[in-house]
Amino acid sequence: MIDSYDWAGGREAMMRFGPDAGPVVVAALPLFEEANRTRSFVVTILRLLAARGIAGALPDLPGQGESLVPTHRTSLLKLQDAFNFACDRFDREGRPCYALALRSGALLDVLAPVAGRWHFAPILGEKLLRELKRTALAADPQRKDLDSLIFGGDSPIEIAGNLVSPALLGELAIARPAPNARIVRLATDTADAALKVEGSPLWRRAEPDNDPALATLLADDIAAWIRACAS
């Protein structure tokens, strides 16, 4: 079902799944292009959770999806603020909220009113910034001075077809995920995790893809984790 939520900057759409009572898993997609590459995978996980009796929500955040906010007018603070409002709506109904985040989405739930955070392949803002610079350089090898663009100006910067505000890039330089999340990573990732799973990094694919087997494995882990958090 397509629902909506209000935040300080306006109204955004929110997809909802599963029952109207009990805990709600609120999902945060990665920033920028990776959001498009992982959207159907995250929707699959939320549908699988719904089939396990756990509600889910996927809010469009300002500058993402169907949002009317232009991509270069969003900031990390606005994205976090909107995510908080999306969670708050369920929190006020007395329903416990859990954050589900992929990759840089893990930077968005830091201040959210949630009972727990579950992060798949989370990254530091600094790492995302490095990847964005590499992508911008790959698209235009003549472009040499990205650091001065980010830290020296106000004009939006185009990175692989998206206009991004220098302020957002500056925020990313110091953004970190909340320290107390359950972390799950792909077996191929060398970083630490509570659980490692087999699968391929869908967020790297130029063409959006899905992995129902991996989604099932992750939905099972999230469902078990919520039961453990609640007990």
Add this chain to the structure above:
Amino acid sequence: MQPDGSLQVENTVRAVLRDVLGLSAERVAEFREDTPLFGALPELDSLAVAGVLTELEDRLGILIEDDEVDGEMLESFGALTRFAAAKALG
């Protein structure tokens, strides 16, 4: 865990090309030392190169500086594997 041998690095490079470019396991299994990459694989455009390098960093625990990236290291499967092995194995 860091790969401790050149065969492991070669397998990692193969898996990264498969996962990032969406190639089949059969196709990457056929890659040889002289199999041409950049300019020969339509899936490997300049944006995909960025994804391949970043994924190699994550899986091998290495850091690749942008000024180390040139046409030569992406010329063939062998050249990319040698570059990755030099980084990962020192």
